[in-house]
Amino acid sequence: xxxxxxxxxxxxxxxxxxxxxxxxxxxxxxxxxxxxxxxxxxxxxxxxxxxxxxxxxxxxxxxxxxxxxxxxxxxxxxxxxxxxxxxxxxxxxxxxxxxxxxxxxxxxxxxxxxxxxxxxxxxxxxxxxxxxxxxxxxxxxxxxxxxxxxxxxxxxxxxxxxxxxxxxxxxxxxxxxxxxxxxxxxxxxxxxxxxxxxxxxxxxxxxxxxxxxxxxxxxxxxxxxxxxxxxxxxxxxxxxxxxxxxxxxxxxxxxxxxxxxxxxxxxxxxxxxxxxxxxxxxxxxxxxxxxxxxxxxxxxxxxxxxxxxxxxxxxxxxxxxxxxxxxxxxxxxxxxxxxxxxxxxxxxxxxxxxxxxxxxxxxxxxxxxxxxxxxxxxxxxxxxxxxxxxxxxxxxxxxxxxxxxxxxxxxxxxxxxxxxxxxxxxxxxxxxxxxxxxxxxxxxxxxxxxxxx
Amino acid sequence: xxxxxxxxxxxxxxxxxxxxxxxxxxxxxxxxxxxxxxxxxxxxxxxxxxxxxxxxxxxxxxxxxxxxxxxxxxxxxxxxxxxxxxxxxxxxxxxxxxxxxxxxxxxxxxxxxxxxxxxxxxxxxxxxxxxxxxxxxxxxxxxxxxxxxxxxxxxxxxxxxxxxxxxxxxxxxxxxxxxxxxxxxxxxxxxxxxxxxxxxxxxxxxxxxxxxxxxxxxxxxxxxxxxxxxxxxxxxxxxxxxxxxxxxxxxxxxxxxxxxxxxxxxxxxxxxxxxxxxxxxxxxxxxxxxxxxxxxxxxx
Numbered sequence: 001x002x003x004x005x006x007x008x009x010x011x012x013x014x015x016x017x018x019x020x021x022x023x024x025x026x027x028x029x030x031x032x033x034x035x036x037x038x039x040x041x042x043x044x045x046x047x048x049x050x051x052x053x054x055x056x057x058x059x060x061x062x063x064x065x066x067x068x069x070x071x072x073x074x075x076x077x078x079x080x081x082x083x084x085x086x087x088x089x090x091x092x093x094x095x096x097x098x099x100x101x102x103x104x105x106x107x108x109x110x111x112x113x114x115x116x117x118x119x120x121x122x123x124x125x126x127x128x129x130x131x132x133x134x135x136x137x138x139x140x141x142x143x144x145x146x147x148x149x150x151x152x153x154x155x156x157x158x159x160x161x162x163x164x165x166x167x168x169x170x171x172x173x174x175x176x177x178x179x180x181x182x183x184x185x186x187x188x189x190x191x192x193x194x195x196x197x198x199x200x201x202x203x204x205x206x207x208x209x210x211x212x213x214x215x216x217x218x219x220x221x222x223x224x225x226x227x228x229x230x231x232x233x234x235x236x237x238x239x240x241x242x243x244x245x246x247x248x249x250x251x252x253x254x255x256x257x258x259x260x261x262x263x264x265x266x267x268x269x270x271x272x273x274x275x276x277x278x279x280x281x282x283x284x285x286x287x288x289x290x291x292x293x294x295x296x297x298x299x300x301x302x303x304x305x306x307x308x309x310x311x312x313x314x315x316x317x318x319x320x321x322x323x324x325x326x327x328x329x330x331x332x333x334x335x336x337x338x339x340x341x342x343x344x345x346x347x348x349x350x351x352x353x354x355x356x357x358x359x360x361x362x363x364x365x366x367x368x369x370x371x372x373x374x375x376x377x378x379x380x381x382x383x384x385x386x387x388x389x390x391x392x393x394x395x396x397x398x399x400x401x402x403x404x405x406x407x408x409x410x411x412x413x414x415x416x417x418x419x420x421x422x423x424x425x426x427x428x429x430x431x432x433x434x435x436x437x438x439x440x441x442x443x444x445x446x447x448x449x450x451x452x453x
Numbered sequence: 454x455x456x457x458x459x460x461x462x463x464x465x466x467x468x469x470x471x472x473x474x475x476x477x478x479x480x481x482x483x484x485x486x487x488x489x490x491x492x493x494x495x496x497x498x499x500x501x502x503x504x505x506x507x508x509x510x511x512x513x514x515x516x517x518x519x520x521x522x523x524x525x526x527x528x529x530x531x532x533x534x535x536x537x538x539x540x541x542x543x544x545x546x547x548x549x550x551x552x553x554x555x556x557x558x559x560x561x562x563x564x565x566x567x568x569x570x571x572x573x574x575x576x577x578x579x580x581x582x583x584x585x586x587x588x589x590x591x592x593x594x595x596x597x598x599x600x601x602x603x604x605x606x607x608x609x610x611x612x613x614x615x616x617x618x619x620x621x622x623x624x625x626x627x628x629x630x631x632x633x634x635x636x637x638x639x640x641x642x643x644x645x646x647x648x649x650x651x652x653x654x655x656x657x658x659x660x661x662x663x664x665x666x667x668x669x670x671x672x673x674x675x676x677x678x679x680x681x682x683x684x685x686x687x688x689x690x691x692x693x694x695x696x697x698x699x700x701x702x703x704x705x706x707x708x709x710x711x712x713x714x715x716x717x718x719x720x721x722x723x724x725x726x727x728x729x730x731x732x733x734x735x736x737x738x739x740x741x742x743x744x745x746x747x748x749x750x751x752x753x
Contacts, residue, residue, distance in 0.1 A: 014751065041662075044661055044662050045661075047661060047748070047751065047752045048661070048748050048751075048752070049751065050489060050491070050747065050748070091591075091750070092487065093487070094593075094594050095485070095487060095594045096590070096591060096592070096593070096594050096750045097591075097747075097750040097751055098487070098489055098490070098747035099487065099488065099489055100489060101489060102488065102489075103486065103487065103488040104486070104487040104488070105484065105485070105486050105487075106484070106485045106486075106487065107482050107483075107484050108482055108483065109483060110485075112593065112594065114592045114593070115588075115592045118588070118589060118592045118593050119589055119593070121514060121518055123517075123518050123521035123522065124514065124517065124518065124521075128517070131510065132510055132514060135506050135507050135510045136507065136510075136589070136593055136595070137593070140506055141506055164521075
């Protein structure tokens with residue numbers, strides 16, 4: 001079974017603007033000005049990177065010698081830093097731009113979603129823009145007619161359908177744009193970062209729709225910075241780095257590789273300095289650095305959900321002292337305290353020597369869902385605070401692998417819990433409760449889940 | 454096929470549908486090959502046909518948006534030629550006393566102006582269409598030729614309204630059109646071909662060299678004097694008349710006037726030269742456009 005997309009040594013070069021020489025004499029300034037049309041013309045000509053092959057200074061290879069294959073029905077993610085060449089590959093596969101070198105073969109029809117709302121014109125009404133955008137994305141008029149009501153329903157802008165979209169809020173515009181895109185029925189779907197729009201509820205809907213598309217046996221090529229989304233949708237991922245394909249394999253490994261090469265600047269040995277972070281407290285003893293890794297993986301700088309975590313701390317104390325309370329806290333991005341590991345609850349006090357101290361805090365299971373969290377530190381003796389750092393750094397928590405056979409629903413909440421479903425016999429079924437669906441057909445007591453936000 | 458084969462322009466000529474989906478033995482799954490192409494490429498009519506829905510929407514969008522939020526709306530399509538006609542009638546008709554081939558100068562001028570307004574507006578829209586739609590060019594795939602084509606097609610609506618005004622003026626002066634009026638569609642085709650060809654060539658250049666856009670704004674005004682809009686073709690000395698007719702608009706305008714107003718005998722020689730010229734401009738323009746297409750997303 002031949003691959004549905006075959007990419008062989010694709011390369012793409014772009015011209016970048018080089019710093020112009022600043023003339024330092026009046027004569028040279030005058031000649032520069034007179035000769036400028038010729039020079040400008042030459043520069044404009046060079047924008048056509050197809051006609052010259054050079055490795056000159058002002059040519060940048062956005063993509064260089066990238067090869068991979070995608071089979072029918074695969075959902076492949078492409079991740080990488082900004083400027084790694086992910087969008088360029090998608091543009092080449094969508095035939096928007098021609099490669100400078102290499103070759104790609106595509107068997108089937110591609111639908112590309114490189115931007116939501118392409119072709120939207122502010123003066124046209126919502127209804128007209130649905131047709132415009134749908135046609136641009138490749139749907140026929142008949143198809144749009146057929147799906148019109150669904151599209152309007154998904155977007156939630158029914159009341160405003162006949163108003164020019166320049167009157168819509170930006171959220172409404174994005175919802176309308178995405179709902180048109182979500183009703184594409186492509187054989188091969190290429191998506192570039194379009195899920196990074198809209199509010200949380202809408203993102204949930206979008207991700208759900210994408211999963212729908214991916215699960216119907218369609219081939220999907222997905223570029224995103226939201227690693228959680230990549231993890232849910234894609235079984236296989238490619239990591240791009242400075243125009244080269246640096247990894248191609250299982251998504252979790254790809255994410256590990258990407259994150260470890262892309263982590264925040266660390267001191268030698270992987271410690272993060274806490275010397276110059278904003279803090280409160282007397283300072284008689286303070287945190288100097290920290291290191292936060294999953295147990296057993298000292299080189300990994302992100303954490304796994306529901307797994308043991310080791311936080312190594314470096315403290316400096318001016319004198320020997322006993323400290324009643326040393327705490328490590330995880331906050332969400334908004335500043336809500338989520339997890340607090342404080343020695344005061346263990347009932348033991350810590351003895352600090354004068355000078356440097358190394359302490360390790362081990363959290364048996366980090367009950368946090370995948371996401372980005374802030375880590376903070378606390379050192380005190382009753383009411384006297386030695387050091388209180390609210391944001392020492394950020395930590396990314398990811399899933400080590402998809403649990404069991406199922407997939408986690410979107411918008412899970414911040415805190416995990418372990419749960420199971422109990423089967424009860426029919427006799428105990430209470431007719432007052434809503435009937436369950438086929439999967440848990442005999443359970444009438446649905447498991448309770450704690451969701452903390 | 455290897456890259457050497459495809460680089461040779463003769464082979465790419467034969468395999469003209471190199472990047473067009475075509476049915477294979479696997480049961481009509483369209484296979485698309487993407488690779489750098491060089492050389493001249495023919496027009497992919499099949500693809501243009503596939504995208505006809507998009508073409509219709511682009512034309513409709515142009516028209517709809519042009520007069521959005523305007524009180525007079527499509528009335529502006531009338532005001533432009535009528536005002537020009539009034540000014541030219543006063544200056545060239547009365548003051549300079551240019552001959553108008555036996556009919557009142559106003560009608561003489563308006564008949565040419567309706568055509569010329571279409572041509573100049575279509576040309577300017579065509580040249581700017583790629584620059585103005587740069588975001589569409591960089592985000593979706595569609596046959597790029599649809600853009601200048603839709604710009605040229607959208608102005609036909611204004612042209613039709615202009616014809617209505619011309620009919621009103623002719624009725625006022627009690628001029629009856631001759632039987633040659635059935636040739637009108639042919640003249641319009643020649644005009645549209647010229648506008649398309651020039652738009653394609655110039656828009657492809659303008660995307661990379663914006664100077665073209667700036668130049669067009671005033672060159673188009675000057676070009677009006679290269680066509681018999683304010684003066685009759687008979688003003689041109691005999692020996693230069695055929696050279697003059699190389700401008701397709703000469704044949705179109707004089708033919709139009711001859712058919713509608715009966716100013717002179719049908720200028721078949723002008724029409725023949727003009728039609729050939731229009732065809733050449735259209736073909737060369739389209740081929741040049743196809744050749745430069747691959748750059749658009751990169752330089753727009």
